[in-house]
Amino acid sequence: xxxxxxxxxxxxxxxxxxxxxxxxxxxxxxxxxxxxxxxxxxxxxxxxxxxxxxxxxxxxxxxxxxxxxxxxxxxxxxxxxxxxxxxxxxxxxxxxxxxxxxxxxxxxxxxxxxxxxxxxxxxxxxxxxxxxxxxxxxxxxxxxxxxxxxxxxxxxxxxxxxxxxxxxxxxxxxxxxxxxxxxxxxxxxxxxxxxxxxxxxxxxxxxxxxxxxxxxxxxxxxxxxxxxxxxxxxxxxxxxxxxxxxxxxxxxxxxxxxxxxxxxxxxxxxxxxxxxxxxxxxxxxxxxxxxxxxxxxxxxxxxxxxxxxxxxxxxxxxxxxxxxxxxxxx
Ligand code: SF4
Ligand code: SF4
Numbered sequence: 001x002x003x004x005x006x007x008x009x010x011x012x013x014x015x016x017x018x019x020x021x022x023x024x025x026x027x028x029x030x031x032x033x034x035x036x037x038x039x040x041x042x043x044x045x046x047x048x049x050x051x052x053x054x055x056x057x058x059x060x061x062x063x064x065x066x067x068x069x070x071x072x073x074x075x076x077x078x079x080x081x082x083x084x085x086x087x088x089x090x091x092x093x094x095x096x097x098x099x100x101x102x103x104x105x106x107x108x109x110x111x112x113x114x115x116x117x118x119x120x121x122x123x124x125x126x127x128x129x130x131x132x133x134x135x136x137x138x139x140x141x142x143x144x145x146x147x148x149x150x151x152x153x154x155x156x157x158x159x160x161x162x163x164x165x166x167x168x169x170x171x172x173x174x175x176x177x178x179x180x181x182x183x184x185x186x187x188x189x190x191x192x193x194x195x196x197x198x199x200x201x202x203x204x205x206x207x208x209x210x211x212x213x214x215x216x217x218x219x220x221x222x223x224x225x226x227x228x229x230x231x232x233x234x235x236x237x238x239x240x241x242x243x244x245x246x247x248x249x250x251x252x253x254x255x256x257x258x259x260x261x262x263x264x265x266x267x268x269x270x271x272x273x274x275x276x277x278x279x280x281x282x283x284x285x286x287x288x289x290x291x292x293x294x295x296x297x298x299x300x301x302x303x304x305x306x307x308x309x310x311x312x313x314x315x316x317x318x319x320x321x322x323x324x325x326x327x328x329x330x
Contacts (some may be wrong), residue, residue, distance in 0.1 A: 005024075007026060029086070032085075033075040033076060034075070037075045048060070051165070060165075060314055066153060067152065071159070081125075083125065084125070084126045088155060090127075091153075093137045095196040095253065097223065098199045098220075100126070100130040110220065111123075118127055133185070137149050137257075141162060145323070146258055146264070146307055147307065149253070157251065158307070160239065161244030161245045169239065176283075176285075185250050189250040192250050192251070192252045199223050245307065259304075264326060265326045266323075266324075267323075268300060269300050269302035269323075270294050270295040270298055270320055272314065273319055274320070275286070275296055275318065275320045280317065282320060284312050286307075287303070287307060289312075310323055
């Protein structure tokens with residue numbers, strides 16, 4: 001349904017009569033904001049009921065509460081406050097994408113499309129929200145680890161994988177990544193991080209007047225295709241055949257936050273009690289981390305892939321595991 005409405009909005013609305021284009025645009029925003037918000041609430045309730053029948057939902061419940069509150073801010077309250085129904089475009093901080101930076105360039109196609117709708121006041125309000133979000137995510141991660149963004153705020157892939165966790169993958173048995181798949185993801189991780197940093201640095205230098213903007217149109221198009229193919233469709237494909245967290249293996253923002261989480265001292269402590277080697281934690285981990293191996297020798301899990309979802313902690317029958325940072329103890 002989402003792809004159908006998006007296709008109408010981005011493919012057909014530009015050529016449609018103005019009243020029809022306005023109706024399609026309204027419907028697209030209604031879907032992106034209200035329908036998505038209702039899906040998040042309904043999916044969260046269902047997930048808690050399904051998962052709660054077999055394990056604790058202590059951390060998972062906190063994740064879902066975080067996503068609901070953030071979705072309420074970004075999809076429902078925020079758009080009214082700043083007069084921008086596309087506030088969700090600003091909900092992922094740098095370096096995830098550069099569309100908000102492109103909005104600072106009066107010569108960019110992004111500015112030309114949004115200015116007649118938002119006006120200068122709407123553009124500035126959206127950019128202030130974006131700067132605030134970037135600040136809150138970076139500082140929050142330094143205090144609370146990667147869990148803060150990836151398992152509480154991320155409205156791109158984190159929310160979907162948590163809210164619809166029992167449904168993923170939609171076909172076949174849930175997959176754990178083998179060695180070769182992990183290697184492929186690790187190459188992808190550096191590739192996508194390099195691309196994200198390249199786009200960010202280009203736009204910052206261009207906006208600062210250090211380099212001319214001849215390549216701007218081409219680069220913004222390349223970034224759109226990277227997003228559609230390498231991120232949106234790839235994430236959806238993995239929802240169907242692999243796991244809800246497939247994209248999290250190589251998300252460029254996740255990679256930056258993983259290193260910040262190191263500075264925050266994020267770890268899964270494995271010595272709260274004696275591990276009975278049941279392996280439930282490994283089966284619950286959506287990032288294929290070998291938690292059991294560490295628990296057997298009582299060393300903490302500090303893998304860069306850990307998004308702090310807490311599934312391993314909720315599922316452990318002996319309460320051996322605990323998520324901590326220098327400033328937080330779950
Ligand atoms: S190690 Fe635990 S908290 Fe980290 S990603 Fe795996 S299940 Fe989630
Ligand atoms: S779920 Fe707990 S008891 Fe079971 S292997 Fe993992 S850490 Fe050990």
